[in-house]
Amino acid sequence: MKKVSAGLVVVGLLMLLSGCSTSKDTMLPPGDSTMLELWNDGASTTHATGEGRTTLRRSLSEREHTTSNQVAESYSRTQENEIQQTFPRLPNPDMVMYVYPHIADGNAPVPGYSTVFPFYSNVQYALPGERTGDL
Secondary structure (H helix, E strand, O other), rough: HHHHHHHHHHHHHHHHHHHHOOOHHHHOOOOOOOOOHHHHHHHHHHHHHHHHHHOOOOOOOOHHHHHHHHHHHHHOOOOOHOOOOOEEEEOOOOEHHHHHHEOOOOOEEOEEEEEEEOOOOOOOOOOOOOOOOOO
């Protein structure tokens, strides 16, 4: 029983490997054209003018056209939406630390002072529509 199952595995592996034995030239025979000729023939006027697109796709209805414009305008930069922030900064409170007077290396006196640093090391931004008012 074990010899039969091992034999089936070997036969299966041989069949899989034989499928990979096809040469490149058999699968993709070389043509007579150069890359420049292929490029120039491929850049036909239908691609440049977009005529092919109208034959392959249906035209948009008025509702679909309006919806697609509204979606595009919601992410476009205009004068009106430049003043409103799409990605508002999340609050990052300033931390105030007081350093007491001390003596530095070499017996140099240092007076007490305050320093300010942000609570978070990185600036965080809210996603569009994320609520930031109560923060």
